[in-house]
Amino acid sequence: MFVRSAKPSRLASYSISLQFRNMITAQAVVFSKHGEPKDVLSTHTYEIDEKNVPAGSIVVKTLGSPVNPSDINQVQGVYPSQPEKNTSLGTSEPSAVGGNEGLFEIIAVGDNVSKFSVGDWCIPTNVNFGTWRTHALATEAQMTKLPNPEQSKAAGGKKGLTINEGATISVNPLTAYLMLTHYVKLTPGKDWFIQNGGNSAVGKYASQIGKLLGINSISVVRDRDDLDSLIKDLKEENGATQVITEEQNGSKEFGPTVKGWVKETGGEIKLALNCVGGKNATGVARKLSNDGLMLTYGGMSMQPVILPTSLHIFKNITSSGFWVTKLLSGNPELKKKTLAQIVQWYENEELKVAPSQETKFDGSDLAEFYKRGVANSKSGKQLITY
Numbered sequence: 001m002f003v004r005s006a007k008p009s010r011l012a013s014y015s016i017s018l019q020f021r022n023m024i025t026a027q028a029v030v031f032s033k034h035g036e037p038k039d040v041l042s043t044h045t046y047e048i049d050e051k052n053v054p055a056g057s058i059v060v061k062t063l064g065s066p067v068n069p070s071d072i073n074q075v076q077g078v079y080p081s082q083p084e085k086n087t088s089l090g091t092s093e094p095s096a097v098g099g100n101e102g103l104f105e106i107i108a109v110g111d112n113v114s115k116f117s118v119g120d121w122c123i124p125t126n127v128n129f130g131t132w133r134t135h136a137l138a139t140e141a142q143m144t145k146l147p148n149p150e151q152s153k154a155a156g157g158k159k160g161l162t163i164n165e166g167a168t169i170s171v172n173p174l175t176a177y178l179m180l181t182h183y184v185k186l187t188p189g190k191d192w193f194i195q196n197g198g199n200s201a202v203g204k205y206a207s208q209i210g211k212l213l214g215i216n217s218i219s220v221v222r223d224r225d226d227l228d229s230l231i232k233d234l235k236e237e238n239g240a241t242q243v244i245t246e247e248q249n250g251s252k253e254f255g256p257t258v259k260g261w262v263k264e265t266g267g268e269i270k271l272a273l274n275c276v277g278g279k280n281a282t283g284v285a286r287k288l289s290n291d292g293l294m295l296t297y298g299g300m301s302m303q304p305v306i307l308p309t310s311l312h313i314f315k316n317i318t319s320s321g322f323w324v325t326k327l328l329s330g331n332p333e334l335k336k337k338t339l340a341q342i343v344q345w346y347e348n349e350e351l352k353v354a355p356s357q358e359t360k361f362d363g364s365d366l367a368e369f370y371k372r373g374v375a376n377s378k379s380g381k382q383l384i385t386y
Helices: 010-021 069-076 149-154 163-167 172-181 201-213 227-236 255-265 278-286 309-315 324-329 332-347 366-375
Strands: 023-031 042-049 057-067 103-109 121-124 135-139 143-146 192-195 216-221 242-245 269-274 293-296 318-321 357-360 382-385
Touching: 023 135, 023 366, 042 135, 042 366, 057 069, 057 163, 057 366, 103 143, 103 163, 121 163, 143 332, 163 382, 172 201, 172 269, 172 324, 172 332, 192 201, 192 255, 201 216, 201 269, 216 227, 216 255, 216 278, 227 242, 242 255, 269 278, 278 293, 324 332, 357 366, 366 382
Parallel strands: 192 216, 192 269, 216 242, 269 293, 293 318, 357 382
Antiparallel strands: 023 042, 057 103, 057 135, 057 382, 103 121, 121 143
């Protein structure tokens, strides 16, 4: 970083302007200690020389990055995966950049870079890269290529990725797809899965992907005034086969109705997806067929998962956890394969992205935008665009 402590001469001013002409002034949202985001997040400004990029590196500018619950938990210090704190950006004390998901455009490449060209789109290969920033200097290995809109259309896609689709592709759609395909063999046209949180982002992806794969689904949702409208949306727009309320999920009297649906297709409910916990999870697990599997990927009720002993002994039900970060950290090929499938569905307009509340950064104080995003996150997914 260049620092001027006195008024320069005209010649010196010209020399400095030449130096700065190649420099990008970037902002990053950093934290040096854990706590509530409003208290510990701040904006750090640093510079990147886009004309002198290291041989194996790329310079990217951010197109969009969301605020995820896991991002908030990382700042709070309660998430098991944490970014490294260091002074590589010139901070006065070791700090980390917030954010795990984001979409970037490559604006400069160093010599020896073979996988990327200027104009390509990319996302971080792994978590903890730090996506809450305007620009970044990265290595080839730190980024995974996504097709930009022109590349998608040139390859025959109906449309290119939107910023929302690209910036949020790494967590929710991958979670839904992998839970449906990686653990249990579900027979298209016959078998079923059941899920709570049916109106959540992952829930909507799961029901859509289930329909694309020919798998029947039952989505459990909370009762509400506009229930009929929600059921219609989940069935017609998001691919759910059946939608039931939490009350119906916990009712023994409603059980025969579910069994009737399954009998009609000649299949079984082999898989349950749980993001709620408590009695809701118990009700979902009770509907599994013999040897069924329940995957828990969240706990919105903050209540433990309790399964009756009879489900283990007499139905041989298995309960397991799912964490997409852990699954993909040691299997990059699986991530590439899964991303390619999600991208293809987006390009062919077969998969609908979960909506985000988008806020465009105006060039002022970046940390303030993400603090507001955190504060507003309970009202829907927040996406900062650039």
